[in-house]
Amino acid sequence: MKVLVAVKRTIDPNVKVRVKSDQTGVETANVKMAMNPFCEIAVEEAVRMKEAGSANEVVAVSAGADKAQETLRTALAMGADRAVHIVTEAELQPLAVARLLKVIADEEQPGLVIMGKQAIDDDSNQTGQMLAALLGWPQATFASEIEFKDGTADVTREIDGGLETLNVNLPAVVTTDLRLNEPRYASLPNIMKAKKKPIDRREADALGVDISPRLAIHKVEEPPKREAGIKVADVAELVAKLRDDAKVIG
């Protein structure tokens, strides 16, 4: 089985995000970037599938500007076999990404597409579900465990009430949650090896799908700031403050 992994380059999760003063977006110039953490989990899972023998090839795919290549190199260093870079400078929204990924999925015919549940920049949590819809495949979102069974997969999902297990036909789209695995760090030899692995460059414009944004972004603002309050000396003072000043208990 071939596994297709979709990875996105995002702002590093440890970076303090700043809104641009002209309210058009957030500062990205000279900001540390990284692979979206949920995509790391997706790559790790795909590589483990190959190591376990349930997959024989792992193909990483990313859509975006030239720099998306760095993210693909990371995926290759983690163990993906080859990569597809869909090149575009355009702003991509989830429906557009899903359409681009569908073109690659149609060509590659993977048995499974695995991706992050959420990109930590736009926080959309949409692309996997949209891709599954466009492909007419099942979707197992927010996965914390995947087990293959006779041409199907049992996927345990993290839901609001606890856990849910679904059995899905393959091919399917799976999106990862935090507890699926702990991604490895790429070793130096593997980083070197990854430099020789192929990245197929595809111009988004040549894929024949409409990727124009559907949502117009009017402005991006900083949320209202919360100020630090006071320190209390002990538990008794804390209880008194909560009861008498804040009036939230008692």
Added chain:
Amino acid sequence: MSTLVIAEHDNAELKRPSLNAVTAAQALGGEVHVLVAGSGAGKVAEAAAQAAGVAKVLHADDPAYEHGIAENLAPLLVGLAEGYSHLIASATTFGKNVMPRVAALLDVAQVSDIIGIASDSVFVRPTYAGNALATVESGDATKVVTVRTTAFDAAPAEGGSAAIEAVSGAGDQGLVRFVKHELSKSDRPELTSAGIVISGGRGMQSGENFPLIEAVADRLGAAVGASRAAVDAGYVPNDFQVGQTGKVVAPDLYLAVGISGAIQHLAGMKDSRVICAINKDEEAPIFQIADFGLVADLFKALPELAEELDRQGISKA
């Protein structure tokens, strides 16, 4: 203009987030209908019909809809979409799972997790773990939207008397089979709607120490939450996680115990009315947003807190 709210339920009970979605739907201005798709969920349809502000309930009864399977619900919604300007669900794991699939089938964008409605096509939504609020406009004919429940009050469960109309869809698409649920059971209030939430973090050191939190929670009638670190370490189940990629809560009082205050955690609780933190590190970032901070060892402070609540007669237990 009219809005279809997709109800979340377990075939017995209408879940509260659906009522938050009804309020958001009302803010759009048009007539509000609710879809109850389930199996033997007549009671849920009746409950939805009683919610204030609901003009009509569509009830789809089919075993295919028993477990809220997105692959089966999406074609049903697509079939119903034509009559509506907006399709709305709460941004729970249910809504997040189903709505993008519906949007893609309708060839429209989906607007995630909105916290504000500026007009029937302009919405405010948090991005970057709540560090940037984006105002976005959808030009699509059908707007598919999920709403953050903490940003919209729940509509009153009573006061309406909507008609219930039976509808049907294509049923089981044969793509997915439900296997099982492992749902957390608790007598405490539900995390996302509780008035008081007490969360524990890595500082708790083990799941065996969570009774220290529970003892305080029981006295205050509070829900119990956790940081990602506490969930990852297995102290508590995944559904306790508060944050950017867990649940968003906005209670009257949020008490963070042994939690450092990473941005991903703050994203899930910084809209709480009063924030209170207990941490032994006075430099912990959580103190930068806490209204009341106590620098203390939690293993000493939590038992003292339970005792003090008893002494002051504040205890509900």
